[in-house]
Amino acid sequence: xxxxxxxxxxxxxxxxxxxxxxxxxxxxxxxxxxxxxxxxxxxxxxxxxxxxxxxxxxxxxxxxxxxxxxxxxxxxxxxxxxxxxxxxxxxxxxxxxxxxxxxxxxxxxxxxxxxxxxxxxxxxxxxxxxxxxxxxxxxxxxxxxxxxxxxxxxxxxxxxxxxxxxxxxxxxxxxxxxxxxxxxxxxxxxxxxxxxxxxxxxxxxxxxxxxxxxxxxxxxxxxxxxxxxxxxxxxxxxxxxxxxxxxxxxxxxxxxxxxxxxxxxxxxxxxxxxxxxxxxxxxxxxxxxxxxxxxxxxxxxxxxxxxxxxxxxxxxxxxxxxxxxxxxxxxxxxxxxxxxxxxxxxxxxxxxxxxxxxxxxxxxxxxxxxxxxxxxxxxxxxxxxxxxxxxxxxxxxxxxxxxxxxxxxxxx
Ligand SMILES: Cc1ncc(COP(=O)(O)O)c(C=O)c1O
Numbered sequence: 193x194x195x196x197x198x199x200x201x202x203x204x205x206x207x208x209x210x211x212x213x214x215x216x217x218x219x220x221x222x223x224x225x226x227x228x229x230x231x232x233x234x235x236x237x238x239x240x241x242x243x244x245x246x247x248x249x250x251x252x253x254x255x256x257x258x259x260x261x262x263x264x265x266x267x268x269x270x271x272x273x274x275x276x277x278x279x280x281x282x283x284x285x286x287x288x289x290x291x292x293x294x295x296x297x298x299x300x301x302x303x304x305x306x307x308x309x310x311x312x313x314x315x316x317x318x319x320x321x322x323x324x325x326x327x328x329x330x331x332x333x334x335x336x337x338x339x340x341x342x343x344x345x346x347x348x349x350x351x352x353x354x355x356x357x358x359x360x361x362x363x364x365x366x367x368x369x370x371x372x373x374x375x376x377x378x379x380x381x382x383x384x385x386x387x388x389x390x391x392x393x394x395x396x397x398x399x400x401x402x403x404x405x406x407x408x409x410x411x412x413x414x415x416x417x418x419x420x421x422x423x424x425x426x427x428x429x430x431x432x433x434x435x436x437x438x439x440x441x442x443x444x445x446x447x448x449x450x451x452x453x454x455x456x457x458x459x460x461x462x463x464x465x466x467x468x469x470x471x472x473x474x475x476x477x478x479x480x481x482x483x484x485x486x487x488x489x490x491x492x493x494x495x496x497x498x499x500x501x502x503x504x505x506x507x508x509x510x511x512x513x514x515x516x517x518x519x520x521x522x523x524x525x526x527x528x529x530x531x532x533x534x535x536x537x538x539x540x541x542x543x544x545x546x547x548x549x550x551x552x553x554x555x556x557x558x559x560x561x562x563x564x565x566x567x568x569x570x571x572x573x574x575x576x577x578x579x580x581x582x583x584x585x586x587x588x589x590x591x592x593x594x595x596x597x598x599x600x601x602x603x604x
Pocket of ligand 1: 261264282305365399401402403439440441480481482483484583
């Protein structure tokens with residue numbers, strides 16, 4: 193049985209097409225291949241990134257700022273493109289911090305999150321003056337010592353692991369026992385001591401989860417987050433100036449999933465801003481998003497190099513696969529593997545279709561690009577395209593596995 197229903201290119205309306213071929217930034221895949229001199233690549237469409245930023249801005253009140261979580265796609269042209277469109281960058285390593293600074297983002301608008309920051313990373317972040325999202329009491333103590341050695345006051349936001357979770361998320365990052373952040377109840381104890389510590393408490397980072405397509409789950413998390421933020425501000429020894437409200441806006445990957453409708457999320461945020469107007473006055477409020485801004489803008493394109501039939505299954509064997517696109521193979525957080533939307537990029541529709549399983553060149557049964565999909569009949573030299581691939585692509589993939597050539601990227 194085929195896994196998907198309507199052809200992907202009919203659902204994935206973000207890209208134009210011409211003569212039955214898909215266009216990214218106005219280019220066909222063959223043209224992009226000629227530009228790059230490669231026949232396996234990621235291509236990102238800047239117009240789609242712009243549309244996603246515009247969707248956020250239209251729905252979320254201007255009082256709430258937009259930060260981009262670089263981990264989703266740190267490709268340098270993408271960062272440079274997003275720099276003037278967003279209000280800040282969130283980074284998860286020293287390398288990402290350097291990228292953010294070099295893209296011209298002010299240190300004040302960069303936050304550095306993630307467990308297990310080394311002394312070298314903390315020192316670099318203190319020197320740069322970025323805001324450190326502190327993940328544990330031990331990390332806070334190390335920051336105090338390092339700051340004193342450097343004669344600099346670290347800028348810190350306590351990352352809180354709230355008692356609640358973001359329900360129905362692809363990845364839950366709060367509630368219960370977590371390596372991320374400091375448990376809510378411990379934060380309250382820490383606040384009683386922080387006035388005597390040699391740090392500048394900028395505020396709090398309350399990030400509950402990612403990849404959420406349920407407005408009601410986001411609304412509930414926002415309600416709980418605002419309430420917790422007000423409680424933490426009230427318990428702070430001096431008024432903080434920053435609350436990161438988290439993120440979690442998802443994008444549709446699989447059959448049956450729909451684009452996140454922000455109408456009710458928007459109304460709820462407006463209401464919450466009024467309700468907490470006094471409690472959170474003069475505090476910068478931030479939502480931090482990764483994939484929502486970039487994932488739909490990207491495709492992964494590779495070429496069919498072989499076609500074979502094995503005991504009734506037709507395989508398209510491609511020059512790209514899991515080593516470039518781990519998430520699409522189902523090995524980056526999925527419990528049961530599902531197909532990303534795929535198409536034959538140079539032959540979007542045809543009267544002659546067939547069910548195929550698309551695989552990559554790796555000698556492992558995990559290297560699946562799409563399992564049992566009904567597509568226009570394709571053969572050697574045709575383009576296989578994986579949609580929704582603009583986030584967690586090359587940098588989230590084991591590119592050296594089996595030593596095949598690395599993938600290239602282009603923003604158009
Ligand atoms: C702290 C933090 N911020 C932002 C993100 C980005 O999530 P997404 O790409 O789903 O928006 C993550 C994802 O793991 C995260 O851990």
